[in-house]
Amino acid sequence: MDSKLTLIVITSYFLLLFLVSWLTSKNLSSDTFFTGDRKSPWFLVAFGMIGASLSGVTFISVPGEVGNTNFYYFQVVLGYTVGYAVIATLLLPLYYRLNLVSIYTYLEGRFGFWSYKTGAFFFILSRTLGSSIRVFLVAGVLQLILFDHWGIPFWLSVLITVGLIWLYTHRGGIKTVVWTDTFQTFFMLSAVLVSIYLIAKDLDITSIHQLVNTVASEPRSSMFNWDWKEGTNFFKQFFSGAFIVIVMTGLDQDMMQKNLTCRNLRDAQKNMFWFTIILVAVNLVFLALGVLLFLHADVNQIPVPERTDDLYPMLATSYFSAFAGIVFVLGITAAAYSSADSTLTALTTSFCYDFLQIDKHYDKKESIQLRKKVHLFFTMVVFLMILVFRWVNDQSVINAVFIIAGYTYGPLLGLYAFGLFTEYRVKDRWVPVAAVTAPLLSYIFAANSENWFWGYRFGFEILILNGLLMFLGLWLLREKENATEMFSPR
Template sequence: MNPFIVLAVIGGYFLLLILISRLTAKGANSDTFFTANRKSPWYVVAFGMIGATLSGVTFISVPGEVGSSAFSYFQFVLGNLVGYWVVAGVLLPMYYKMNLVSIYGYLEERFGPAAYKTGSFFFLLSRTIGAAFRLYLVAGVLQLAFFDAFGIPFWVTVMISILLIWVYTYRGGIKTIVWTDTLQTTFLILAVVLTINYILNHFGWSVGEAFRHITDHADSKIFHWGWKSGNNFFKQFFAGMFVTVVMVGLDQDMMQKNLTCRNVGEAQKNMLWFSASFVVAVTLFLGLGVLLYMFAAQTGTPIPERTDDLYPLLAMNKMSLSIGIAFLLGITAAAYSSADSALASLTTAFCVDFLKFQKRTDDKKEKQRKMVHVGFSVILFFVIVLFRVINDESVVVALFKVAGYTYGPLLGLFAFGMFTKYEVNDRAIPILAVAAPLISWAIDTWSEQLLFGYRFGFEILILNGALMFLGLFLFRKKIFRKLKNVKGV
């Protein structure tokens, strides 16, 4: 694609985002940045969350991964659906009842300051890595589509990408992001629909014929029952459920958007409608994956070594200019819809959890918040460049593998806090939160030798959370103090 067309498309896209930012950031303050003054319409949040949840990982990796693991990812998605229901029914009511800005404030009230800081730290670590993975994808596409033509190095591409996010989020924060996510979701879904339509026209198929060809294809197999396989249904389903609970319900980024709704009822309505839409969207991506492999075979296009490169290769080199533009807008929107909210949530968590903004009334808060925002932008830059050097596997697999380790302690902490009444030695919690992922990694590494050929998939998250829960139980002290005061125990 002509690099000047790429520049025009990306430039126009960001002008739209900046315009939305200016409209939504009028009169903005720290409350606007952190909570959008709790006035977001639930349907706007629900639609925007589709793009934020799918991200560049789904946009590129899921269609490409179809060639390696067929539709087995849909087993994981079915677990996601149940996980969203758990978040809506269990976690959202608790967060609204406590009137939380940072959801990790629950851990301070339940266990103490060390648990609070530990929970927030693991979120900061997890979300930084996740946002870097997602931005790495879009930076790679922009590098191929535009910056390589002018000999501009990758690190400059990354710097420009992050700078653009900073420009439209530094004032309005989460309020701006709720509305920009709506635009980004529109571009993301439109790109997939247009690509599918192009391939159907290429083959001369109706929608019904395409459905039949997809379902008859070997890569459309969904269910796997072999217990040793990493794609086993039960492993995938329960891993999908728990990953959703931690990466949505225990994640400041995703919950911060939900907590901008007017009340818990609207937040729950948002979550339920979003979950149904999410399943439909992922189904489209999986179907697109089969169609892309069919299209590549029919046009004699070699399958790239990295399956993440399949969709970009075909859309920008083998299809029409309009599809190339739609793809470019889609991948940009997909990556930025998750990366921009990640930057805002990282800033929120650090300001609220470590700088105690909620307890301060001084005039330096606004200046410090902007400095923290810049600081996390710089951190993201270095993590993305590092990932460029070391990554050698499918991004979708790498992302959830990392999340399985870093979100596990959060799963154990919240589960122990909500389903037991024990107190815990608060100073031991940071040690346990480091030990659980390390033990999980060791078990995962030698699982085939120790467990008769069993291989862990995404369910490593469940093991990690269980080990954290066990550690907390071993360091329990007594029945929860507040329960004693209420019941006279």
């Protein structure tokens, strides 16, 4: 793919984002950055959240993973529907009733200072690691197809792109992100649909009915695995999907901050309902694209890369038409930065409210200046983390970081479950110890499960065990005193 054309496409894309940022940054109040003034249309939030949920890794990996595990990932997606129902009916009413900006403020009122800081810390740790590595993986693709042709070193290309994200989010914050996410979701989905159309055309598939039959008849479209020992077993993945959504959306400041920009609880619940329907359909489309990519490679005798994640980028930039390549670049850029921009905003919000108490200790002018400094600080942290991943350049280490990021949500799951389903208070100063112990014990179980449990291998459901151990730790730390009425589970 021509590097000049790629540069023009990406430049035009960011110019559009700057235009959106300029339009959404007018008439700002002091709370606009954090709450969007709670005026976001629910349908806009629902559509934009698709882009934030489907990161650049998903954009590349879900189609590629079809070659390894068929459609088994859809079992996880089906579990998502249960998780989103829990968020809409249990968590959103709680957040709106307490009028929260940072959702971790709930933990302070429910348990105390150390529980509150523990929840916020684990979110910041997990999001910093997870988002940095997601941007790193996609930045590598952009470096290969664009920046290497211009002799721009990796560190400079990352600095430029992260700096651009900072520029278009540093004033409008979550209000800007809600709108930019909408455009980025549009570009991402357009890339997938155009790719499907072009591949179908190449394979002489002339109708949607024929396309569905072609995908359904492929062995790779097998959707359910009933082998209880496998990590891709239906029940493991279904229940894991439900809990993954609860913690990575419902207990995640990044995702919930968008929901809390809706005008009221009813709008936020409508947003969650339609978002769920769209997300399930979109994931099915991504999986169908995966089948078509492998069919295209088979028919045209194109060798499949050893890492199946590389199949879509390779075909789009080296074998498809220039138009398809442009659409792919737009899609992967949107996928990468729709996740990064909202993450920077959420990290800034959490740190300002949960650690600096910006709403209690600073006047309006001071709080704005402090918020800008924190936003810039986290931008630099993400930049430095990406460079660290590049320096390590070891796929096993990168996978380990993803696993670590996943483990950090277990303590949050245990904390909120204990807060919502019991009336006990806890010995607050010991909560950080429990929050560290639960993931460590979970890791020990996962590392030895095949020997201890007759060949059983943990998959995503390790999150459930992690949360359960945290819940048990809090049970051991419980006190006779009940929660205050406002923070009571009833």
